[in-house]
Amino acid sequence: MAEEKKLFKVKIDNITVEVEPGTTILNAARLIGGDVVPPAMCYYSKLQGSGGKCRTCLVKVSKGSDADPRPMPKLVASCRTTVMDGMEVGNITSPEVLDARRGVVEFLLLNHPLDCPVCDQAGECDLQDLSYEHGVSATRYEFKRRTFDKIDIGDHIKLHMTRCILCYRCVFTADQLTNKREHGILGRGDASEISTYIQNSLDNDFIGNVIDVCPVGALTDRTARFKNRVWFLKPVDAHCSCDKCSGKAVLWMRGDEIFRVTARKDKYGEVEEFICDTCRFERKDPKDWTVEGPRKISRHSVISQGHYVGVHKPDETIAKVMDGRAPKLLLDIHSVSEVNMPAVDLSKIDGPAHSNDFPKNKSNGVQ
Amino acid sequence: MGRKLLLDKAHIEGIRYYDTYRKNGGYAAAEKALKSMSPDQVIEEVKKSGLRGRGGAGFPTGLKWSFLAKPEGVPRYLVCNADESEPGTFKDRYLMEFIPHLLIEGLLISSFALGAHSTYIYIRGEYAWIPDILEEAINDAKKNNWLGKNIQGTGYDLEIYVQRGAGAYICGEETALIESLEGKRGNPRIKPPFPAVKGLWQCPTVVNNVETLAAVVPIINIGGDEYAKYGTGKSTGTKLISACGNINKPGVYEIDMNISVEEFIYSDEYCGGIPNGKRLKACIPGGSSVPILPANLLLKTAKGEPRMMTYESLNDGGFATGSMMGSGGFIVLDEDQCVVRHTMSLARFYHHESCGQCSPCREGTGWMKKVLLNIENGKGKMTDIDLLWDIQRKIEGNTICPLGDAAAWPVAAAIRHFRDEFEWHVTHPEEAQIRNFGLAHYADPLPVVATAAAV
Ligand SMILES: Cc1cc2nc3c(=O)[nH]c(=O)nc-3n(C[C@H](O)[C@H](O)[C@H](O)COP(=O)(O)O)c2cc1C
Ligand code: SF4
Ligand code: SF4
Ligand code: FES
Numbered sequence: 001m002a003e004e005k006k007l008f009k010v011k012i013d014n015i016t017v018e019v020e021p022g023t024t025i026l027n028a029a030r031l032i033g034g035d036v037v038p039p040a041m042c043y044y045s046k047l048q049g050s051g052g053k054c055r056t057c058l059v060k061v062s063k064g065s066d067a068d069p070r071p072m073p074k075l076v077a078s079c080r081t082t083v084m085d086g087m088e089v090g091n092i093t094s095p096e097v098l099d100a101r102r103g104v105v106e107f108l109l110l111n112h113p114l115d116c117p118v119c120d121q122a123g124e125c126d127l128q129d130l131s132y133e134h135g136v137s138a139t140r141y142e143f144k145r146r147t148f149d150k151i152d153i154g155d156h157i158k159l160h161m162t163r164c165i166l167c168y169r170c171v172f173t174a175d176q177l178t179n180k181r182e183h184g185i186l187g188r189g190d191a192s193e194i195s196t197y198i199q200n201s202l203d204n205d206f207i208g209n210v211i212d213v214c215p216v217g218a219l220t221d222r223t224a225r226f227k228n229r230v231w232f233l234k235p236v237d238a239h240c241s242c243d244k245c246s247g248k249a250v251l252w253m254r255g256d257e258i259f260r261v262t263a264r265k266d267k268y269g270e271v272e273e274f275i276c277d278t279c280r281f282e283r284k285d286p287k288d289w290t291v292e293g294p295r296k297i298s299r300h301s302v303i304s305q306g307h308y309v310g311v312h313k314p315d316e317t318i319a320k321v322m323d324g325r326a327p328k329l330l331l332d333i334h335s336v337s338e339v340n341m342p343a344v345d346l347s348k349i350d351g352p353a354h355s356n357d358f359p360k361n362k363s364n365g366v367q
Numbered sequence: 368m369g370r371k372l373l374l375d376k377a378h379i380e381g382i383r384y385y386d387t388y389r390k391n392g393g394y395a396a397a398e399k400a401l402k403s404m405s406p407d408q409v410i411e412e413v414k415k416s417g418l419r420g421r422g423g424a425g426f427p428t429g430l431k432w433s434f435l436a437k438p439e440g441v442p443r444y445l446v447c448n449a450d451e452s453e454p455g456t457f458k459d460r461y462l463m464e465f466i467p468h469l470l471i472e473g474l475l476i477s478s479f480a481l482g483a484h485s486t487y488i489y490i491r492g493e494y495a496w497i498p499d500i501l502e503e504a505i506n507d508a509k510k511n512n513w514l515g516k517n518i519q520g521t522g523y524d525l526e527i528y529v530q531r532g533a534g535a536y537i538c539g540e541e542t543a544l545i546e547s548l549e550g551k552r553g554n555p556r557i558k559p560p561f562p563a564v565k566g567l568w569q570c571p572t573v574v575n576n577v578e579t580l581a582a583v584v585p586i587i588n589i590g591g592d593e594y595a596k597y598g599t600g601k602s603t604g605t606k607l608i609s610a611c612g613n614i615n616k617p618g619v620y621e622i623d624m625n626i627s628v629e630e631f632i633y634s635d636e637y638c639g640g641i642p643n644g645k646r647l648k649a650c651i652p653g654g655s656s657v658p659i660l661p662a663n664l665l666l667k668t669a670k671g672e673p674r675m676m677t678y679e680s681l682n683d684g685g686f687a688t689g690s691m692m693g694s695g696g697f698i699v700l701d702e703d704q705c706v707v708r709h710t711m712s713l714a715r716f717y718h719h720e721s722c723g724q725c726s727p728c729r730e731g732t733g734w735m736k737k738v739l740l741n742i743e744n745g746k747g748k749m750t751d752i753d754l755l756w757d758i759q760r761k762i763e764g765n766t767i768c769p770l771g772d773a774a775a776w777p778v779a780a781a782i783r784h785f786r787d788e789f790e791w792h793v794t795h796p797e798e799a800q801i802r803n804f805g806l807a808h809y810a811d812p813l814p815v816v817a818t819a820a821a822v
Contacts (some may be wrong), residue, residue: 025787044796051557052557052725053724053725053726053766053767054725054726055725055726055727055766055767056726058765063687073764074764074765077557077767099761100761100765103727103760103761103765104726104727104761105762106697106761107726107727107729107730107734108726108730108732110730111730121714134615138755141734143734143737165726166723166724166726166729168724184552185552188535188537188719188720188721188722188723189718189719189720189721189722189723189728189729190718190721190723190729190730190732190733191723192723199534226764300417301697354714
């Protein structure tokens with residue numbers, strides 16, 4: 001009979017869970033799920049050596065273990081601290097943790113513009129969620145923030161260094177997934193920046209994954225940026241036969257148009273299997289893919305907006321009470337707006353969409 | 368006269384060279400250790416001596432050595448931390464420059480005790496001339512078979528390599544040092560694993576300070592018990608103190624850790640008092656990262672007893688009233704010095720030196736610097752003082768490595784003990800602005816000033 005592994009009992013916010021030795025506090029909390037899971041901006045389960053840097057996942061260990069019940073003197077990074085048998089941890093039940101986390105959010109926002117209204121990561125941004133949950137409405141920082149020009153690092157990736165929170169995820173990704181790493185971190189302290197080596201661009205088969213791991217909008221997909229808001233798109237699981245990767249991806253569609261292709265992510269926003277650049281950037285025709293079905297999106301996510309699965313909508317009654325006549329639209333958006341013209345295939349526009357792409361003559365493009 | 372163990376022969380002309388060093392009793396301890404002791408016996412002797420690490424944290428050296436993992440077939444490394452970049456600390460430089468063989472001998476004995484066959488001296492880049500002195504000493508030791516293969520016929524092999532750093536304070540932190548030695552960017556590693564388990568090239572490694580390793584020589588010469596008779600129970604042996612600031616005789620002193628702070632500042636044997644008969648205002652007793660102590664707390668402990676130059680006395684009462692022995696960089700401020708300006712200088716240093724890996728240190732150090740610059744230049748608000756307090760509180764204890772704490776503590780201690788001075792700057796903006804300090808350099812990069820200049 002196989003020997004039974006001894007499991008460690010750990011209590012997180014008064015909920016006990018049994019985990020294998022070697023499990024981190026963060027992953028133990030993820031087994032419990034819900035609010036006791038600390039936020040994580042730099043840890044990424046698929047990337048070796050990640051975590052420990054952003055300090056958003058700090059927790060209080062109020063009891064070290066059954067064998068040594070002393071509390072740990074400082075807050076610890078739950079993503080890099082392994083559990084001990086009998087450990088007791090405070091996350092949302094610890095005022096000290098919540099205070100420190102507010103501090104970390106404040107630090108992260110010092111040099112991160114809240115440009116959610118124009119940022120392509122809006123709706124999928126970990127920092128947006130974090131600041132919503134732990135931030136304060138005003139900043140105490142009165143100094144100039146650092147600014148950078150946006151640059152293209154390769155054909156498909158745009159770097160907005162201004163938004164980078166130096167989580168190192170993209171560095172680990174490039175290091176661990178591609179065979180010729182050309183980017184990393186230059187400079188020190190708050191002068192550090194993500195950069196490619198001089199004049200180099202990122203064009204490895206798997207480099208596009210840096211976009212998926214970036215927790216904020218610092219690395220964006222040049223084939224999709226500024227083309228649509230993520231909550232207007234419908235994510236579907238799809239696959240293709242690919243000789244470089246598993247070909248399992250998510251297509252972000254509007255009607256029959258594929259606006260972007262990403263890897264599939266788990267409920268903590270981490271990629272399940274990294275995909276290659278061909279799937280990500282070049283397969284934008286629905287014929288390239290076999291659609292498996294709608295992607296399940298957490299009900300709380302803004303992405304689920306307007307496309308819950310299995311929702312029973314009340315019957316549309318207007319037509320019934322009006323003898324079968326369709327409701328009269330008082331305002332047809334297409335007659336007054338120069339954007340959102342159904343005849344313009346946003347996803348096919350080269351580069352970001354802006355006003356030039358929408359003909360001034362309103363009859364053009366309006367059905 | 369204070370008793371000396373490290374610098375007792377420093378006055379001998381030519382002690383830098385092998386022949387003179389050897390003629391004056393050099394390498395006797397190495398001979399004793401290698402020929403008549405086992406590695407465990409050497410470790411035992413170091414444990415008995417009560418030697419505490421001289422790099423800043425003061426962790427017992429013997430105990431640290433006994434933590435070294437010893438897996439079969441895996442090399443072990445000893446690394447000598449000669450990065451010495453803490454403002455106010457310049458004691459290791461003196462030792463390496465004037466008695467390099469003391470360090471080489473200490474390294475030999477320590478490497479033998481730890482079973483290391485390759486040992487590295489990681490030296491700060493700015494000490495541009497010292498690596499040559501060390502290389503020469505290493506070559507001479509090698510010529511005389513104190514290094515290399517089959518040392519003195521004992522069958523023990525050892526090579527010592529000197530590696531220059533590129534000039535980053537953070538590379539003094541032991542894991543950042545290891546990264547840098549491996550040829551990478553000097554970012555601190557997240558612990559655990561500790562270097563004793565996975566250090567240089569993922570092998571068990573001990574990192575020790577220059578002075579710590581040099582102290583192993585007298586320990587073996589006179590025995591651990593005898594060494595422990597120097598100093599006090601928790602602060603055994605002698606300690607090198609680099610003294611600077613407003614004192615008559617700045618320099619490196621070796622003290623028996625059984626003298627009072629008062630004696631150290633005012634006696635002719637050491638600092639020789641404060642120039643121009645000025646009064647003592649404050650002192651940073653252990654290198655720039657340790658909390659500043661105002662004169663009243665510097666000369667007396669919380670209990671009203673004389674404060675001693677020991678680990679336990681300088682730390683009495685924790686951070687509320689006490690400070691730390693740290694690395695022994697003793698910075699004295701007279702009554703004319705401005706604590707706000709001084710704190711600002713330090714904040715500028717820590718901001719400049721943050722590696723940038725973790726958010727509280729990366730963002731917080733710069734924020735503190737900017738707020739301090741405003742206050743110092745008469746542009747601050749009363750709420751800025753509380754803001755500063757809050758920023759340092761959110762950095763302290765929340766970072767990967769102690770640089771975050773090192774940046775936070777000086778600010779916390781300055782506000783705690785000298786809040787009135789911060790308030791004066793805010794309430795007297797014109798007078799503060801006339802002093803006009805740092806304004807000319809407002810644009811980054813700011814030059815780093817280690818100690819405050821006179822007003
Ligand atoms: C930011 C930082 C800088 C440091 N710089 C030095 C240094 O220059 N020299 C040194 O010996 N220790 C330095 N230390 C302490 C080392 O990490 C380590 O504790 C020490 O080298 C251990 O040696 P010891 O046990 O002999 O004291 C530094 C620590 C930090 C956090
Ligand atoms: S670009 Fe994105 S993934 Fe890379 S370090 Fe910055 S925030 Fe992290
Ligand atoms: S505390 Fe500062 S120096 Fe240390 S790892 Fe964090 S950012 Fe780097
Ligand atoms: S997720 Fe743990 S420190 Fe960043």
